[in-house]
Amino acid sequence: MTRAGGWALVAAGAAAPLLPVVGLAVGLAGGDPWRAPPAGLGPLVLRSVGLAVVVSALAVPLGAALAWLDRRADYPGRRVLVVLSLLPLALPSFLLAGALRHALGPGGALGLPAFVGLGAAAVVLTLATAPLAQVIVGAALARVPAAEEEAARTLGASRAAAFRAVVLPRLRPALVASALLVQLYVLSDFGAVAVLDAPVLTWRIYQAVAQQRLGDAAVLGGLLLAATLLLLVLGRLAHGRVAEAGVANPRPVERRPLGRAGFAAALVAHGLTAGLGCLLPVATLALWVVDGWSRGLPFAPLGEPVAITLRVGAVAALVTVLLAWAPGWAAGRHGRRGVDLAVLLGHALPGVLVAFGVLRLALALTGGGAYRALGEAGALLLAGYVARFLPEAHAALRTAAAAFDPRQDESARVLGAGRARRLVRVVLPAVAPGVAAAAGLVVAQVAKELPITLLLGPAAGARTLSFRVYDRLEEALLHDAGAAGLVLVGVCLAAFALSARWGGER
């Protein structure tokens, strides 16, 4: 392939996640009529940003505590509890919210008068995002060399003092990164705030699009994008000020057995994430099914939504990986930071913005007639999924490309292999696990996805599992929602587990 051709592929892949922004710009410039929401725009933005800040203030300490338990402590059942604590990451937030809304609300375990609104959303999103912090802080904790802490101890520092003096400074970048990631997650979350009817930007944008108020959606979308960019810039600034010195092969610190009080605290932390964030929601779904069964209610068959989910996921994964290949290679092998930056910007785009951007761009480009055909053919849905999940596929592919040893390619070359033979015999076998991991990740994320599925799926007849769950929750057909939800949990877990196994991750 020529150099220009290669760069065209890189540019196409890197630009795909940013297409929805073009759509949003078209919407803002298009002069679609709009009217301000009753309470004004300011409070709406404040509630969105406030929710993000509150959740990060709760989820990061909780996740960091779990990371410490995972890496440094020793207590009965640690391995199982740690894995259970990570599972909320694999659950769609709307499923978590739907189950907890009923489990904790009227008639539920706690018997609260209601489990809806901003407060409920903060609880659910904290449970959903604490594992993010757990993973990031845990990885950083594992990189802290034991020798430093031991040196501090031999110099007379207590455990706590050594932790404060030596470990904490090393964790700062991870803590900042987790906070940023959690805030971006909350700002872009649609599922939990929709199910819990929390008045924030994503939910209002969805309502505006669903009610064909495209002008309102564009203005709200512009605000959401601005808030997202602001967070990114702030995160960048905060991260710029902390340095992390790496150590090649740090010897791990010995685990510390927990005392009685420590064990009790560990159980509380696990109880929140593993119990409230995983076991209770799954048990609730199962109860709904059993309840429906005992009452003899008819269950809607699940074969079709499962087949549609897998088919849509597979097609999206194929197209996404093909598009992400060139940028992943350029970034991983040749260190093109610009490519990373473009793709990562796309990563921060909320799904509901992606759906609206794709829809608005298609409308502007086709002028209505072809737009319907595109929607029915599933092209818009596919474009939405690809734009939304290309950054995640990029990250997986870039890791695989970076891990590929260029000397293998050079060896094959001096042994006489041409470009095509090297690609097939040497490069692809080496990066195949990374490609599979990227594809598995996209399938899992498509199965979890809600706003793009709700806004762009029905036109194509793509009523996936998550569509079914949300639809039945709305209709209060809980036995159907429970059955579809359990299957969805299974699909997500399987796809994530396969992806992690292929990618060689934990």
Add this chain to the structure above:
Amino acid sequence: MTLPLVVEGLGHAYAPGAPVLEGVDLTLAQGELVALVGASGSGKTTLLRCLAGLTTPARGRVVVGGAVVAEGGRERVPAERRGVGLVFQEYALFPAMTVRDNVAFGCPDPARVDALLAATGLADLAARRPAQLSGGQQQRVALARALAAQPHVLLLDEPFANVDAPRRLDLGQEVRALLAGQGASALLVTHDAQDAMTLADRVAVLEGPPGRIVQCDAPEVVYARPVDAAIAARLGPCAFVPAEARGESASTPFGEVALVAARTGPVTLLVRPEQARFEAGAGDARVVARAFVGRGARVRVRAGEREVLAEAPLGARAGDAGRVVVVGPCWALPG
């Protein structure tokens, strides 16, 4: 008969104004093993990459097996059609392929693959994957793989860098025997002068940056008659002694010494430890340090302003007084 490798005036720079190689000339004869010795940063690896075709040199000419493969900053023949074998320091075996598939990668002839597997003692391991092999076995796979493709010239990048000192000598002889058995011409890059001298037909010394070959000759010549002090020190421990030359001999602080080649006037003599002997007793020389080296001791002796390394009886100790006897003939550094 065509020469397997000719390099003329080769120069390269990764960034303008910072040449890595400059005016490198080198020729390999058929079946010859030349060792390229140089400090890290002298451009050894860049030179190998230029020869293999993985980097296009900015200047000069590379001729492989009679064909011009690079000339004047242009690639004439790409890496995959050069017939240059390259064995990486880390071997770079293909992890997804068996040993046999690795060796067969550049060789369509199964009989030759079998022969090389047998010659390298890998026949029983042919179905294994690289990860299931020891480091030494991996190295043999890398060698067999490169040799199977029947290159005009084989390039070996620090082949013993990952090998413990006691194993190096054996392994070096194994490699040498294998190359000789295959009639291969090879250029072996190493930072270890001992490896270079024990294995190679000729030793080429690369100094830089910018790297250029300052001397290329038989090991005993480069060792005993280096063209400058840096090469002398690179090839082994030594001392430099100022002397006044008068034809066939020169007078030094350690007495009168015969010269390898006639000179007159002030010169600097190269004195290797095996050329100097410390004798305890009367004299103004004093031992400042001592190390045990097997059959005897090696001592650092100070005499007046000068220090030399010398051989001494095991009983010699720091602080001992005595005299140093230099056994000529000695080499006077040119210039």
